[in-house]
Amino acid sequence: MSDSLLRRIGAFSDVHGDAVALQVALEWFQNQNLDAILCCGDIVDGPGDANRCCNLLRMAHIPTVRGNHDRWLLRGWLRDLPDASRVEEISPVNRGWLENLPATLRYQTVRGALLLCHGLGENEMACVRSDDYGYALEANLELQNLINRRQFSLVLNGHTHQIMARNFGGLTILNPGPLNRAHGGWGAVFDFEAGLASWKQVSDGEICSQQMQRF
């Protein structure tokens, strides 16, 4: 990882316990000569091995922000969700790692400042969906704040489980989609120099290119 402007990154989100997909994705991303590999949160809750997911991310030093499920696990909230992770499954070192995940991280790219978050900014539950239009966008306070403050050119987020690259004036929102294979097994390479999003899918232990979009 370099401290200079990011040109091309790998990103994924909403792992939800899928350590198999995470291992495949990390190995693939690590061979792509990327400037950074970033994770938009929601590591836990889902069928699979949340503790192993934490191990993989922690040992690979992947910058990760906190998702709503990561917060809920630590607070003991909504533990009756289907496939909810149990806090006892998570090793003390990984619990500490989860506790210390920031809500947001900031980066500089060749396309301007990037905000890494799970939802929108500090709010892990806020989101923009690919089919939100009109009033849904106007009434989206977190989105309007991000657009109007002009502090960031790029938001890299997750939470919706939808792949997306949408421009709102000077703000581009990029969502790599959910890495958990039950939700699609998505990850993405975002090329800020070329303005190109390339979504990848994990299937049968391999990564396949699926969709590209200019942003």
Ligand SMILES: [Mn+2]
């Ligand atoms: Mn979420």
